[in-house]
Amino acid sequence: MADNKAKRSGADRALIALTEKYEVTYWSKKFKVTPAKLKYAVKKVGRSARKVEEYIKLQKHRAADKSRIALSEPYEVRYWSKKFKITPAKLKAAVAAAGHSSKKVAAYLAAQKAAKKKTARKTVRKATKRKKAT
Numbered sequence: 001m002a003d004n005k006a007k008r009s010g011a012d013r014a015l016i017a018l019t020e021k022y023e024v025t026y027w028s029k030k031f032k033v034t035p036a037k038l039k040y041a042v043k044k045v046g047r048s049a050r051k052v053e054e055y056i057k058l059q060k061h062r063a064a065d066k067s068r069i070a071l072s073e074p075y076e077v078r079y080w081s082k083k084f085k086i087t088p089a090k091l092k093a094a095v096a097a098a099g100h101s102s103k104k105v106a107a108y109l110a111a112q113k114a115a116k117k118k119t120a121r122k123t124v125r126k127a128t129k130r131k132k133a134t
Contacts, residue, residue: 015047031056068100084109 017023018039027049028035033056041059045051070076071092080102081088086109098108 014049016042016049016052017047018042027052067102069095069102069105070100071095080105 016027016038024035024038028038031038031053033041037056038052041052041055045055069080069091077088077091081091084091084094084106086094091105094105094108094112098104
């Protein structure tokens, strides 16, 4: 695709022309991004469709990586341990049980905390019943 509509060669199809509205619409749908993100990518890496596609894939990959816990990296273990207020050993156990997703680990830890509170209440109730019985 190009600005010169009479020209229909392969080299033209490999370039993105931001001045043509239909091209912006086409490439946005093809790469599954908003027109603003497409324009930003073109300004960042150039008009080559291949380079723009690689850049967009890289950005999507980086965004997905932010919510994953990498136990192989010590700084990540420190960060997530501090965030969840648990020891690194408990973090590793939680990741082993729930997976590397930070959302799943947070849900797993919340469920464990709720279960712990529930058992603590039961033991308190049993103790008060025993005192009343004597």
